[in-house]
Amino acid sequence: METEKLVDAVLHRIFVEMEASGRHVHVTKQQAMTLFGHGLTPKRELSQPGQYLSNERVTVVGPKGKFQNVAVLGPERPEGQVEISLTDARTLGIDPPIRLSGDVAGSPGAILEGSAGTVTLREGVIVAKRHIHMTPEDASAMGVKDGQVVRLQTYTHRPLVFGDVVVRVRPDFRTRVHLDIDEANACGFVSGDLGRILQ
């Protein structure tokens, strides 16, 4: 058992677990009320502490297409946001910027349809910029800082080195690389695959 712990600790100094984020939506409390008639209700926890997949689903409507049954992540946020891949953007007929989550100023909007009503977002559609959530401990161990831009070698079926990966450090994070579905597919990611930070 001690050996396993040691191996685990060593591996976590070298590698970072990767995750692929499918298209999803964040809503405000008021938007949840309009869309569903009530606040979001948790279905299961996500890797980042406090974040959850809700039982609620929406249809995201763009000028050229729509996606039904899109995941809504909780808890509610101060601003509504739609995170999609560039492939999704083409389907919807939207031209979103590539931004870190929460940075939605000036981005295009979309229509959200819920079980109880419809919300028109004036802005909020982005493609999530690839990033690494890190605990201060892991960041320190790997010698990187909050806001630093690094490269990430993927140990995947279609290996590649992502450039322009933003490190985000917070005590309430769990250390994970977050890719969108285009990026996950481009490197042939499957659940459990690891990456390594290159500086």
Place this chain on the structure above:
Amino acid sequence: METEKLVDAVLHRIFVEMEASGRHVHVTKQQAMTLFGHGLTPKRELSQPGQYLSNERVTVVGPKGKFQNVAVLGPERPEGQVEISLTDARTLGIDPPIRLSGDVAGSPGAILEGSAGTVTLREGVIVAKRHIHMTPEDASAMGVKDGQVVRLQTYTHRPLVFGDVVVRVRPDFRTRVHLDIDEANACGFVSGDLGRILQ
């Protein structure tokens, strides 16, 4: 003018033009007859000499979904083939291997619907393995050989280094990197972007 030629020649020793291949289909002469009632007719030439986008379109049907209006590339080939992205594969409900074009043995099938009839491919659905078409002259100038696996730095909006890129050298090729749509989106490719071979 001489200066421009020189600059162009130098750039082509260092950089390779990139292209993104959307989902498309290749068919045999017999399949074209069944699908359209006639052989393929050229609409416009593609970058690789002799290859063309045809006027004909098909619907590709999988167990879980379908894509309408899919491009058929000519000329006809000895075997039918469907090239899609991993994102597309999820939509169709198909689990294709990542292969070089033409290497379809044991891959899953799909149904093709044309204007005049339907063809069931027993096999032929693949995700195209990323590759670089090169002339012998360019390959020699860049010091790479047919079949060599290289890395490719992209000079794109979301820069990355693709690993596992296969070099294919033929006198009738034009030198171009070919990515699928997932890969193109993962690096933020737009038409005209360049890559550089790393060995």
